[in-house]
Amino acid sequence: MRGFDETLLDEADETVRVRFVVNGRKVACEVAPRETLVDCLRDKLELTGTHAGCEMGACGACLVQVDGRAVHSCLMFAVQADGARIDTIEGLTDSGAIADLQAEFHRRNALQCGFCTPSMLINAYELLSQVAQPSREQIRDALSGNYCRCTGYEAIVDAIDAVAKARSAGGAR
Amino acid sequence: MDFEETAVKARAFSYFRAATIDQALDAHARAGDDARFIAGGQSLVPALSLRLQAPRLLIDITHIAELRGIGREGAYLRIGALTRHCEMLTEPLIAEFAPLLHAAAPFVAHPAIRNRGTFGGSVALADPASEFPAMTLALDAEIEIAGASGRRRVRADEFFIDLFETALQPGELITAIYVPLFKADQRFVFDELARRRGDYALVGCGMLATFASDRIDDIRISFFSVGNRPTRAKAAEAALIGFGLDAEHIAAAQAALAGDLAPPENDEVPPAMRLHLARVLLGRLLGRLGEGA
Numbered sequence: 001m002r003g004f005d006e007t008l009l010d011e012a013d014e015t016v017r018v019r020f021v022v023n024g025r026k027v028a029c030e031v032a033p034r035e036t037l038v039d040c041l042r043d044k045l046e047l048t049g050t051h052a053g054c055e056m057g058a059c060g061a062c063l064v065q066v067d068g069r070a071v072h073s074c075l076m077f078a079v080q081a082d083g084a085r086i087d088t089i090e091g092l093t094d095s096g097a098i099a100d101l102q103a104e105f106h107r108r109n110a111l112q113c114g115f116c117t118p119s120m121l122i123n124a125y126e127l128l129s130q131v132a133q134p135s136r137e138q139i140r141d142a143l144s145g146n147y148c149r150c151t152g153y154e155a156i157v158d159a160i161d162a163v164a165k166a167r168s169a170g171g172a173r
Numbered sequence: 174m175d176f177e178e179t180a181v182k183a184r185a186f187s188y189f190r191a192a193t194i195d196q197a198l199d200a201h202a203r204a205g206d207d208a209r210f211i212a213g214g215q216s217l218v219p220a221l222s223l224r225l226q227a228p229r230l231l232i233d234i235t236h237i238a239e240l241r242g243i244g245r246e247g248a249y250l251r252i253g254a255l256t257r258h259c260e261m262l263t264e265p266l267i268a269e270f271a272p273l274l275h276a277a278a279p280f281v282a283h284p285a286i287r288n289r290g291t292f293g294g295s296v297a298l299a300d301p302a303s304e305f306p307a308m309t310l311a312l313d314a315e316i317e318i319a320g321a322s323g324r325r326r327v328r329a330d331e332f333f334i335d336l337f338e339t340a341l342q343p344g345e346l347i348t349a350i351y352v353p354l355f356k357a358d359q360r361f362v363f364d365e366l367a368r369r370r371g372d373y374a375l376v377g378c379g380m381l382a383t384f385a386s387d388r389i390d391d392i393r394i395s396f397f398s399v400g401n402r403p404t405r406a407k408a409a410e411a412a413l414i415g416f417g418l419d420a421e422h423i424a425a426a427q428a429a430l431a432g433d434l435a436p437p438e439n440d441e442v443p444p445a446m447r448l449h450l451a452r453v454l455l456g457r458l459l460g461r462l463g464e465g466a
Contacts, residue, residue, distance in 0.1 A: 004189055004200035009229055012185040033188035033231065036222075055181035056219040057286065069259070069288040075218045076289070079188045080211070080233060123284070144371040145283025 018082040022047070023091025031078040038062040038073035041088060049089035049118045053147070060146035063119035064088045070126045089118035098125050100166065104159040112150030119146050124160045133164050183221035190233040194240070194319050194348065197232050201344045202321065204230040210346050211235075212255060215282070215290040216298050240293065240348055243267065249315070249351040254293025258305075259284070261292070271352045273312060273361040273379055277304040280363070283371045293347040296332075299339045299402065302373040304365070306333060307403035311361075311379045311395035314352045320345035336401040358390075359383050362458045362466040365398075366450055374398045375442055376450045378406075378458055387417045399434045399451060408432040409455065418463030426459060427452040 015030040022045060029044045036055070041047045041064065053061035055074045062073040065087040092098045098121050104110070111117045120143065127134055127142040134142070139157050148156065191197035201208045208230035211217055220226045234240060240255040243266050250270040261267050261278035268275045274292075281287055281295075281304050295305040296316060309316065309329040316327050320342060327340045334340065341347070355361070365377030376399055382392040392413050394406040408429035416422040436447035 003196050004191075004203060006203055008187045008189060009204060010187075012187045012229060016188070032185065034183040034185050034221075036218075056222055057215060060283070060285065063285055070285045071289050072215075072285055074222075075215055075286075077183075077188070077214075077218070077231075079190075080214070080235070082190075126284070141279075141370055142284055144369070145285055 016079060018078055020081055020083070021085045023087055023094065029078065033077060033079050035078050036074050037064070037066075037076045037078045037081050037086075040078035041073060041086075047088050047090050049093075051115055051118065053115070058147075059116075060119050060123070061116055063122045063146075065092075065122060065126070070122050089122060092122065092125060100163050101125065101128075101159070104163050104166075105156070108155045108159045108162070110151060110155040110159040116146055116148045116150075120148070120156055124163070127160070128164055128167065133168055134160075136161060139164075181222045183218075184224060184227040186221075186228055187230045188233065189230060190236055192236060194237055194346070197234050197237065197346065198319065198321060198344060200230065200232050204228075204232075206343045208232055208344075212240075212294040213257065213290040214294075215286050216294070216300065234346065235291075245270070245354070246351070248354055250354055252292055252350045252352060254291060254297075254347045254349055256292045258282070258287035258290045258292065258295070262287075270354045271312065272355055273308055273363060273381055274305070274352070276361065276363040277308050277379055280304050280365055280367075280374070280377070292350060296350060297339065297341060297347050299333055299337055301336065301400060301402050302377075302398040303403075304363075304374075304377060304379070304397060307377065307395040307397035308363070308379050309350060309352075310403050310405050311381050311393045312352050313381075313393060314350050316340075316347055317349045317351065318345050319348045324348070326351065330405070333402040338402075356383070358385070360462055360466040362462045364454060364458055364461075366454055376447055376454055378451070378454050380458060380462065382462055388415060389413050389418065390415075394455070396434060396451060399436050399447060401437070404434060406430055406433040406455070413459075418459055423456055423459045423463075427456055430455060 015032050019028045031040050038052045041050050051061040053059035057072045057075045063070045064073045066084050101121050101124050139160050189200050209228040210232050241253045243252050258281045261274050295303055299306050314329045316332050318325050332340045361381045363379040365374035367374045377397045380394040383390045392410050394410050397403050409426040412425040412429045430452055436444040
């Protein structure tokens with residue numbers, strides 16, 4: 001087990017190699033320690049579906065799943081995620097895991113500019129994996145950290161509510 | 174892009190992932206104490222991004238196994254410092270033996286923050302508007318600290334000193350929090366007043382009471398968002414001990430609150446308004462406590 005090496009203190013601007021499993025694929029990146037996960041995903045891996053908004057954990061536009069839990073990728077440095085499994089909106093889209101949510105958002109106009117949409121979908125995906133039939137109150141509570149400046153939220157809550165009901169009615173999903 | 178002027182980006186730092194507590198303490202000492210421990214990072218990363226802090230070394234403590242886990246130890250529930258806020262909602266041991274923390278957890282920030290933020294980190298930061306630091310006071314919890322001189326345990330009553338100031342010395346870290354096991358003759362209640370769910374509370378309160386039949390044998394009432402640190406309402410507690418929770422004694426506790434809380438000047442929430450809100454909240458919570466909570 002490697003202890004602390006003082007020469008590290010003089011290498012703050014030097015990049016280090018990190019490895020993750022992003023959307024099921026093993027990747028390695030060279031990052032400076034101060035580089036946030038959202039910047040790494042967008043700039044190094046060109047996964048631009050994750051959006052950088054406030055960059056201080058207030059707007060919720062940068063959600064990704066790290067080891068299966070939604071987190072703000074602006075509130076995490078890429079080096080902290082070394083060895084983690086990361087799932088972004090691109091991976092969840094490709095796997096079909098959120099296809100019904102995406103269709104319902106589309107059908108109900110639950111987006112306008114679309115900036116907040118990837119994180120809204122990730123949040124909804126996580127909520128429905130934990131609570132099969134959330135109340136509208138629970139849906140609103142789950143979305144409380146995601147800003148949408150277009151829709152007024154009502155259509156977003158409608159879409160998630162409709163998918164929860166459809167999934168329950170459809171049985172196994 | 175000119176990062177100095179426009180961007181929300183941290184200054185350069187070195188990063189070290191510690192595998193043990195000793196490694197973490199050693200790294201901090203050898204960085205000349207110009208280092209910060211990072212766990213969930215949900216308050217520290219914004220502070221770095223806004224350049225309110227700019228340490229030369231970040232020591233990641235999230236891979237230290239000893240800081241994890243929840244388990245019974247004698248009369249206490251030991252809650253590892255790295256326990257995430259979301260675990261307060263899902264861990265059966267928390268619900269059974271520290272139900273006040275379970276009740277407070279949904280009020281802590283938003284789900285994605287709760288997925289990463291840690292109990293130890295919240296207590297170490299000691300944000301006066303945070304739920305968990307105040308609840309350690311209500312629970313009479315003990316905070317276990319590791320430092321160069323070894324381990325020590327500090328009661329929550331002695332831990333919170335002033336604004337973001339605690340009994341933690343530079344280079345020390347919290348290893349676990351010990352909460353006395355919840356007992357059958359106890360009741361708890363928690364609530365807060367906020368303009369919007371997940372926002373910082375205008376005022377918040379949690380309490381733990383021990384009953385002897387219908388009379389209060391002991392009670393610890395803790396407020397947050399009322400001043401420089403989480404604050405026990407000792408005068409209100411004294412007004413209740415030995416009595417039942419009838420309208421007369423609830424009113425006496427509300428009146429006594431003026432001796433406990435001295436909210437700071439604030440343009441949005443003037444001191445008189447905050448004290449009023451604290452009294453309203455106290456009245457509601459004592460009512461719920463009297464009904465069995």
